[in-house]
Amino acid sequence: MDHFQYRGGHLFAEDVPLTDIAEQVGTPVYVYSTATLERHVNVFRDAFEGLDALICYAVKANSNQAVLKTLARAGTGADVVSLGELRRALAAGIPADKIVFAGVGKTPEEMAAGLDAGILQFNVESAPELEMLNTVAGQRSRTAPVSLRVNPDVDAKTHAKISTGRSENKFGISWTQVSGLYDRIRDLPHLEAVGVDVHIGSQLTALDPLKAAFTKVVSLVRSLRQNGHVIRHIDLGGGLGIPYEPGSAPPPLPSDYGRMVRETLGGLDCRIILEPGRLIAGNAGILLTKLLYDKHGDERRFYIVDAAMNDLSRPAMYEAYHDIVPVNDPSGTERIPVDIVGPVCESGDTFTRARPMPVVRPGELLAIKSAGAYGAVMSGTYNSRPLVPEVLVNGTDFHVIRPRQTLDDLLALDRTPDWLAD
Ligand SMILES: Cc1ncc(COP(=O)(O)O)c(C=O)c1O
Numbered sequence: 001m002d003h004f005q006y007r008g009g010h011l012f013a014e015d016v017p018l019t020d021i022a023e024q025v026g027t028p029v030y031v032y033s034t035a036t037l038e039r040h041v042n043v044f045r046d047a048f049e050g051l052d053a054l055i056c057y058a059v060k061a062n063s064n065q066a067v068l069k070t071l072a073r074a075g076t077g078a079d080v081v082s083l084g085e086l087r088r089a090l091a092a093g094i095p096a097d098k099i100v101f102a103g104v105g106k107t108p109e110e111m112a113a114g115l116d117a118g119i120l121q122f123n124v125e126s127a128p129e130l131e132m133l134n135t136v137a138g139q140r141s142r143t144a145p146v147s148l149r150v151n152p153d154v155d156a157k158t159h160a161k162i163s164t165g166r167s168e169n170k171f172g173i174s175w176t177q178v179s180g181l182y183d184r185i186r187d188l189p190h191l192e193a194v195g196v197d198v199h200i201g202s203q204l205t206a207l208d209p210l211k212a213a214f215t216k217v218v219s220l221v222r223s224l225r226q227n228g229h230v231i232r233h234i235d236l237g238g239g240l241g242i243p244y245e246p247g248s249a250p251p252p253l254p255s256d257y258g259r260m261v262r263e264t265l266g267g268l269d270c271r272i273i274l275e276p277g278r279l280i281a282g283n284a285g286i287l288l289t290k291l292l293y294d295k296h297g298d299e300r301r302f303y304i305v306d307a308a309m310n311d312l313s314r315p316a317m318y319e320a321y322h323d324i325v326p327v328n329d330p331s332g333t334e335r336i337p338v339d340i341v342g343p344v345c346e347s348g349d350t351f352t353r354a355r356p357m358p359v360v361r362p363g364e365l366l367a368i369k370s371a372g373a374y375g376a377v378m379s380g381t382y383n384s385r386p387l388v389p390e391v392l393v394n395g396t397d398f399h400v401i402r403p404r405q406t407l408d409d410l411l412a413l414d415r416t417p418d419w420l421a422d
Pocket residue numbers: 058061079102164199201202203237238239240275276277278279373
């Protein structure tokens with residue numbers, strides 16, 4: 001069920017009219033639904049019933065503390081890719097033994113923090129990283145639990161910028177090097193191989209590439225076990241896509257994904273780790289924005305809104321589609337083709353082109369949907385636009401979970417050297 005619904009002519013987030021949030025917090029503002037976050041965790045968990053499965057939410061998708069606490073209470077672990085994300089996950093109450101640490105460029109400091117916290121495993125992506133982890137673990141008299149992230153060289157059939165499982169990508173260990181590196185782990189005194197990890201990309205809309213990658217992993221696990229390696233975990237990464245565009249073919253359901261995983265890996269007697277990000281947070285959030293101007297160009301009509309590419313970069317970065325709807329119910333009104341653009345001085349600051357939209361008047365609100373994942377976390381301050389606030393709704397309540405950055409805070413980040421002092 002969608003927790004962003006029209007009621008009495010206005011769009012609500014759960015039981016809160018979005019107009020109330022805009023009035024009290026201003027726009028642009030990200031709005032998240034607690035009920036949707038919880039529902040997504042439960043649907044995903046149900047899809048893996050009967051398997052020993054651990055959901056390690058990919059913190060990169062949305063790392064707000066209140067979101068992480070909501071997910072921690074729903075029982076998820078975390079997939080982190082930096083010291084900052086590790087700190088956030090721990091601060092939100094996610095137990096260290098439910099945290100996996102990924103990423104191609106972990107620093108010794110990050111490795112030390114993960115070891116000290118006692119995380120479940122490091123997903124290691126290269127031979128030199130393996131050596132470094134052994135050194136850092138040795139210095140701390142610890143043994144680091146390791147899964148190697150393998151690169152299965154499978155085309156995930158997604159946008160090139162979010163595809164990670166081809167041999168040309170920087171991610172994962174080449175198939176030809178994998179078994180040699182597991183042997184190397186056996187020789188290194190401060191490492192213990194506990195599993196295999198794979199992640200081929202994000203916003204995946206077909207199961208076939210995932211199945212192809214997992215099938216390769218199954219034969220790898222069998223051969224590693226034959227060579228005496230104890231493989232207890234299989235980390236399947238994240239990547240399952242979500243519906244962004246109404247009317248387009250929907251991505252596979254979590255239940256279809258769960259069935260495929262059970263069929264492909266069920267017989268291996270392993271703990272299955274899953275790292276969904278977008279699936280949990282994407283459709284749990286919107287970006288609420290206000291129409292500033294309705295500009296009639298010679299060739300096109302522009303809705304100029306107060307949100308911009310610095311607030312939500314996905315359309316500019318990946319030509320991503322986001323559904324955009326007026327907060328006042330437009331049912332029955334005619335549609336006109338408009339470009340919806342932000343105020344930033346870039347032509348790429350465009351949320352959509354020639355999209356049939358209802359007539360909206362300046363001052364009225366629009367909701368940019370499916371913005372809960374890779375939205376606020378990827379925002380910036382280009383054009384000296386302060387970071388926008390985030391709000392979490394829970395039933396009839398809502399709370400500002402990150403206030404709007406003030407211009408004073410933004411300016412205070414810069415330092416003036418002595419030679420420029422007045
Ligand atoms: C290693 C890893 N795990 C999990 C994720 C989360 O992916 P998604 O948000 O598509 O589920 C990503 C991002 O693509 C990733 O790189």
